[in-house]
Amino acid sequence: MSKYFEHLILYHEMFEKFYKKVLAYHGTTKLKKEKKSEYYNIATEIIDNILSNQNEKEIDLIILSDEMKSSMKIYIESEIEISDDILPSEFEVRFNDYEIYKTNDLSIKINGIIDRVDFKKCDNGVITSARIVDYKPSAYKDQLKKIIEDIKKESNIDNILRLKKELLIEYLQPILYLDFIVNKYSYLDDIEYLSVAFSAYNRKDLLNREYFRDIDMSFIIKELLSSSDDKITEDNRYSSLKNYIGYVFNNMHLGLLDHFPEEKLCLGCPKYSMCSYSFKA
Ligand code: SF4
Numbered sequence: 001m002s003k004y005f006e007h008l009i010l011y012h013e014m015f016e017k018f019y020k021k022v023l024a025y026h027g028t029t030k031l032k033k034e035k036k037s038e039y040y041n042i043a044t045e046i047i048d049n050i051l052s053n054q055n056e057k058e059i060d061l062i063i064l065s066d067e068m069k070s071s072m073k074i075y076i077e078s079e080i081e082i083s084d085d086i087l088p089s090e091f092e093v094r095f096n097d098y099e100i101y102k103t104n105d106l107s108i109k110i111n112g113i114i115d116r117v118d119f120k121k122c123d124n125g126v127i128t129s130a131r132i133v134d135y136k137p138s139a140y141k142d143q144l145k146k147i148i149e150d151i152k153k154e155s156n157i158d159n160i161l162r163l164k165k166e167l168l169i170e171y172l173q174p175i176l177y178l179d180f181i182v183n184k185y186s187y188l189d190d191i192e193y194l195s196v197a198f199s200a201y202n203r204k205d206l207l208n209r210e211y212f213r214d215i216d217m218s219f220i221i222k223e224l225l226s227s228s229d230d231k232i233t234e235d236n237r238y239s240s241l242k243n244y245i246g247y248v249f250n251n252m253h254l255g256l257l258d259h260f261p262e263e264k265l266c267l268g269c270p271k272y273s274m275c276s277y278s279f280k281a
Contacts, residue, residue, distance in 0.1 A: 005268045007064070008137060010050055011201055012115060014068060015135055016091040017046045019116070029088040031080045043072040067203065074206040075199075086131050086193075090117040090185075098180050101249040108249055114177050119185070120193075127185055129193040132177050136200050171196070172248065179245055 021042050023029050031039060047068045051061050093114040101108040120129035147170075151163045174196040182191060200206060266272055266279035 018043055019088045033080050039076045071201050071203045086118040086120040086129050088116055089119045117181055130181055131195045132174050133197045133199050136198050138202050
């Protein structure tokens with residue numbers, strides 16, 4: 001496994017353990033300003049513990065430890081600042097053979113791991129908002145903001161379709177994961193808000209605070225569906241999500257969607273040796 005993936009796994013382990021410990025010690029995952037130093041201590045203890053099991057050169061471990069601790073310090077500060085009522089609730093959610101799409105002659109099942117799921121619940125425990133959090137080594141920021149802005153400004157239909165395709169490539173995975181989460185945890189009629197947050201954890205992106213954190217999926221789905229008859233309204237967000245997934249897989253089935261394999265994704269993919277679409281050096 002490449003260093004890139006090894007470090008990715010360490011960061012994911014750190015976030016998972018951090019929130020689980022915060023929940024165990026403080027009874028909530030909502031980060032509060034007055035507890036900041038306690039969160040730093042929890043993060044430091046977890047990082048030391050994780051790195052004590054790594055077989056790397058001492059100097060590399062010192063650098064990695066410094067990177068993880070300072071990133072975590074900035075991360076905690078920014079989470080305190082933007083704290084809202086959709087709270088981290090589930091971590092490293094794994095699923096296998098989830099049937100995402102079915103017709104008479106085709107069944108598509110997916111496997112996946114969702115880094116974090118945040119929920120907002122009413123007093124009676126019903127989930128009203130769901131957010132998928134994807135931890136990223138670097139921020140998406142300008143690239144995604146730009147696509148969305150360009151779609152709003154563009155009038156040429158071919159350019160709009162090209163931009164939508166870019167949007168689709170970025171968001172297909174979180175859209176599918178969101179469908180799994182809504183099905184697994186929620187009473188569908190009560191969902192008010194579905195979103196995806198791309199949470200960067202590298203020090204540079206965290207420091208400049210421009211990373212694109214929380215994206216309302218109803219906006220994305222609305223953009224992607226806007227050439228069809230589906231209209232997103234306050235009360236049909238979930239059915240629009242389902243319609244959109246149907247639309248994507250129909251097109252995939254008909255061979256109308258392109259694939260864009262990427263080296264860093266394919267090299268870490270369990271299907272690499274048997275996949276005919278994989279990245280070829
Ligand atoms: S190896 Fe195939 S399935 Fe895996 S990421 Fe690459 S293109 Fe996708």
